[in-house]
Structure formats: structure tokens, C-alpha cells
Amino acid sequence: MQELIVTPEAQGEPMPGAAFEPAIVAFVCNWCTYTAADLAGTSRMVQSPNVRLVRMMCTGMVDPKYIIKALLGGADAVLISGCHPGDCHYINGNYKARRRVKLLMEILPRFGIDSRRIKLTWVGASEGNEFAATVNSFAAEIKELGPIDTRRLPLL
Amino acid sequence: MGSIARIEVKDANPVAALQGFCARLLADGEISAVLAPRRLPGNGGTMPALVADPAELRDVDPLAPSFRLNAARMLTRLTRGTDEGGLVAALLRPCEVRAFIELCKLNQGSLENTLLVSMDCPGAFTNVDSARFSGNRGDLDALLGFLRADGRGAFDGVEVARACRTCEHATGAEADLTIGLFGQDVENGLLLMANTPRGEGFITRLGLPEASDDGSRGSALEALLAERRATQEKLFAETTAATSDMTKLSTFLSACVNCYNCRAACPVCYCKECVFLTDVFEHRPWQYLSWARQRGALKMPTDTVFFHLTRLAHMSTACVGCGQCSNACPNDVPVMELFKTIAASTQKAFEYEAGRDPGEAPPLSVFREREFPELTGGLD
Numbered sequence A: 001m002q003e004l005i006v007t008p009e010a011q012g013e014p015m016p017g018a019a020f021e022p023a024i025v026a027f028v029c030n031w032c033t034y035t036a037a038d039l040a041g042t043s044r045m046v047q048s049p050n051v052r053l054v055r056m057m058c059t060g061m062v063d064p065k066y067i068i069k070a071l072l073g074g075a076d077a078v079l080i081s082g083c084h085p086g087d088c089h090y091i092n093g094n095y096k097a098r099r100r101v102k103l104l105m106e107i108l109p110r111f112g113i114d115s116r117r118i119k120l121t122w123v124g125a126s127e128g129n130e131f132a133a134t135v136n137s138f139a140a141e142i143k144e145l146g147p148i149d150t151r152r153l154p155l156l
Numbered sequence B: 001m002g003s004i005a006r007i008e009v010k011d012a013n014p015v016a017a018l019q020g021f022c023a024r025l026l027a028d029g030e031i032s033a034v035l036a037p038r039r040l041p042g043n044g045g046t047m048p049a050l051v052a053d054p055a056e057l058r059d060v061d062p063l064a065p066s067f068r069l070n071a072a073r074m075l076t077r078l079t080r081g082t083d084e085g086g087l088v089a090a091l092l093r094p095c096e097v098r099a100f101i102e103l104c105k106l107n108q109g110s111l112e113n114t115l116l117v118s119m120d121c122p123g124a125f126t127n128v129d130s131a132r133f134s135g136n137r138g139d140l141d142a143l144l145g146f147l148r149a150d151g152r153g154a155f156d157g158v159e160v161a162r163a164c165r166t167c168e169h170a171t172g173a174e175a176d177l178t179i180g181l182f183g184q185d186v187e188n189g190l191l192l193m194a195n196t197p198r199g200e201g202f203i204t205r206l207g208l209p210e211a212s213d214d215g216s217r218g219s220a221l222e223a224l225l226a227e228r229r230a231t232q233e234k235l236f237a238e239t240t241a242a243t244s245d246m247t248k249l250s251t252f253l254s255a256c257v258n259c260y261n262c263r264a265a266c267p268v269c270y271c272k273e274c275v276f277l278t279d280v281f282e283h284r285p286w287q288y289l290s291w292a293r294q295r296g297a298l299k300m301p302t303d304t305v306f307f308h309l310t311r312l313a314h315m316s317t318a319c320v321g322c323g324q325c326s327n328a329c330p331n332d333v334p335v336m337e338l339f340k341t342i343a344a345s346t347q348k349a350f351e352y353e354a355g356r357d358p359g360e361a362p363p364l365s366v367f368r369e370r371e372f373p374e375l376t377g378g379l380d
């Protein structure tokens, strides 16, 4: 097997002092968390600007590869948020999502991706404040954790 | 404990004895054909063949240490849908049986339409190495020596594939019938053991002499499995250390050219159309350029690590550790090592074992209402 040298600069050191703004990709269910996000916005709640929402019809359609692609593409963290158990519009999509997140938690941390970079939450349509709080604390946690390595890896 | 019969071996030739066993199967009114490894011309080793005429059994060689492909997918082609042409008796290695069971769970094949016959698997050489052994065709002594090693066979100083050396499912207990080789005097007789009601039925009907288990098979197996588990632990530890962060994983996979041969060879990569072969990955030029600008440089082809991680997520819970991925790789990427290591964790996480039980649903196809509360901060 041929050995490729990864340059030391690419080791993804956290930049001390420099203001690191994490990029968080959030796969949110149209029927609950997306509506909650909308509500948080229209209610002018203070929300971290680090989150990019991807609206899904259900968390049950978040294939593991979307999460993997986001993290390899340089997203510092991924949030998957859907309806509370029992409330999924497609009956059990959120339970399936939970198994997929469990699966990724077995795989990605073994390759050095911190499990704190993947988060699953249930946020109902009326819980705008809950959504804002989730996003703010998640962004703060990831800020603490620093940027993901994959941002600067030349190989992949 | 199921019934045990004896397959007599004459002239110290267990291959001929198994050809005779296949002939008996073919003679049974319920069996319409036998799928079994058959010698290829030249040094090619063996390849599965669907044999309908007993005269064509002459080159059948289920014991040859050749494993060019995992025949589970072939058997799905012969069994899918409703039974139309009678039973196909399939002589498979244990990892082929387990892969077939995984595919049946996805309705790609049917256990109803086959009689699964497996064996105490002596292992096989990689496709690259097997030519040496098959170049020796006709030399029964080499084969007997290989079989007597009870799963530790070597030839010309070359060992069987690493997938085989780290396999702990060597007996095909998931099949209807298992041919017992371990601890046996293979020049005189082999065992035939029933594992299922269908297997029991056939053992009675085939009219083979009854046999009893004197314990030699059990002790040979136990010793082998202890060694295999230790080798497996070593493989897991090595692979884990070599892939413990993204830089290392990237390096581990650096020789990969995205040919996807590993995916094509994998018996349990079950998708009819793989997303990596669709135009999802035919990015526009501006897209590549923008990625290159973002990172300064972009390795091409892109998405190599993405491909492997996605495959791990999609099918590691079904991985049977057969090693065909590594066998198929033109660039010696240690694919089996990675998949076997990760599969051990993902299967454990769902208390699942690929191919163990046809009644066990694939873990990503089911759920419990209350489980894994740690994922959602205790909220479920």
C-alpha cells in the first residue's frame, strides 16, 4: 500500500484565541422542528447564526450518508431534530432515525470524530424556545470543541 | 443434537466422495440441481456451477481452497420468488450461507427453495494466491495435507486468506446440513450433520449409514476457534490503531481508486442501484473548482473516504467477514480488515449477528419505542 504523507499543517489544530465560528448542519423535520425554528425566528428569539437548516419531510429520511457527507465536507457538527416519540407524521420515522444515529455513533467516533459532533433531539412544532435553546447550547459546545479535522485534510 | 450420518471415503479421495454425495442429492426427486464449486480450466481454481446432469459432477470440488466469489448472490438468482423448479441443493462455505440468509431477509432470495449444505470450512487462499495451489491440480496429497490441518492449511508457505484466519464461524451450523471435516480422518470418512428439520429429512432419505460423534470434531473445533479468536483480536487492534483518526483513515484508504470492485464483490451490498454509481456524484466542474479553492487542493477522484464510510453505515451490520472485498481490490486496500472490525462493533451495538438466524430482522429495519436513551439526553 502506498503511503501518502499528510502535511503537519493540516492536522487541524484549534486556533487559539481566534474566534472560531462553527458551521452546524441541521436536518430538521418539516412537521415539528422546522416549524419550531420558524416560530423561534418569527418570535425574534436570540439564536446562534451557526446553524444551516436542511428541511426534511421526516427524520426517517435522513440517510446516514447525509450526516457523513456533512461532517466530511467540513461541517463541525450535525443536528438531527424531529418530532417527539409518538408524534412522527409517518408513524415511526423518528425511531428509525434514532437507530441510524446509534449506528453512526458506533462508526464515526472510531475514526476520531467526536461523538459530541452528532446530536439528535426531539423538538415539537410549538417549542420555538426549546429550539433556540438547543441550537445555542449546541453551538457553544462545538465552539468549545474547536473545528473538525476534515476541514483541512487534503486526502479524504 | 441432530442426526449424524457418515459419508464414506474410498481410495483416500474425499473429493470423489463429495461428488458421490452430490449425485445422491441429484437422484432425489425433490432436488432439481446442485450448485457447487467446480474446477475451472487452467489454474483458475473453482467457480460455482449449477449442475443438473450427474455426469457433470466430475469436476465438482467443494474442498478446493479456492473462493473466487461469494456464491450467496448466485443462489439468490436461483431461489427468488415462488418455487417454480424444485429445490436447488447448494454447497456453500459458512460465510456464503450467512450472506445468503442476510439476502433472504431482504427478500432477494428464499430459504424455502434451497437445501443449504455447508461444511467445516478449511479456509481458502486469496484469489491471487490460489493459482499456486490450483496449478497443482490433481495432486490429491496437497489437498489431503491441507484438509488435515483442520483450518490452518498452507501451501508453499502461503497461508489461507486473512479473512479465513480470523473467522470464528467455521462450521456452517446455519445451513440445513453440515459436512464435518474437523478432527476427521478425511481419507476414510466425513460426517454429515443435520441442523434443521429439512436437513433431518434429507439425512433420512439419502440412505447414508448412521454415525456417531466421538468428540474429536468438537475438540479440533475448539482449538481452532481459540486460535482464530486470538488472530481476530489482533486484527481488530491493528486496524483500530491504524484508523483512529481521519488522517489515519484517509491514509489507510489512500491507494483506493474508487473502482467500487469491493462493493461489487460484497455479497451483502444489497442495493439494486448503488448511489455511488448514480449521477449524484457527477458534479459540475464549478463544484470541483469551488471545493479546490476552499481547501487549496482537492484529491481526485473525490469522495473516497465518503464511499467507504457510507458502505460501512449501510451494510456493516450485514457483513459476514468473507473477505471478498479485499479479494476484489486491485490495489491491496485492506478493506476486509476495516469492515470486519467495524462490523464487530455495529453488530454488537444492536445485539445482532449477520446470518445467525433467518428470523432475526436486520437491525436498521426495526426499532423499539424505548431504546438508546443516551442519544437524546435521556428523553425518549
Ligand code: SF4
Binding pocket: B262, B265, B266, B267, B268, B269, B318, B319, B320, B321, B322, B323, B324, B325, B326, B335, B336, B339, B340
Ligand atoms: S464487506 Fe467484505 S468481508 Fe464483509 S460481507 Fe462484504 S465482501 Fe465480505
Ligand code: SF4
Binding pocket: B255, B256, B257, B258, B259, B260, B261, B262, B263, B325, B328, B329, B330, B331, B332, B333, B335
Ligand atoms: S476495490 Fe479497492 S480500489 Fe476499488 S473501490 Fe474498493 S477499496 Fe477502492
Ligand code: FES
Binding pocket: A029, A030, A031, A032, A057, A058, A059, A060, A082, A083, A087, A088, A089, A090, A091, A092, A093, A094
Ligand atoms: S414527521 Fe417529524 S420525525 Fe417523522
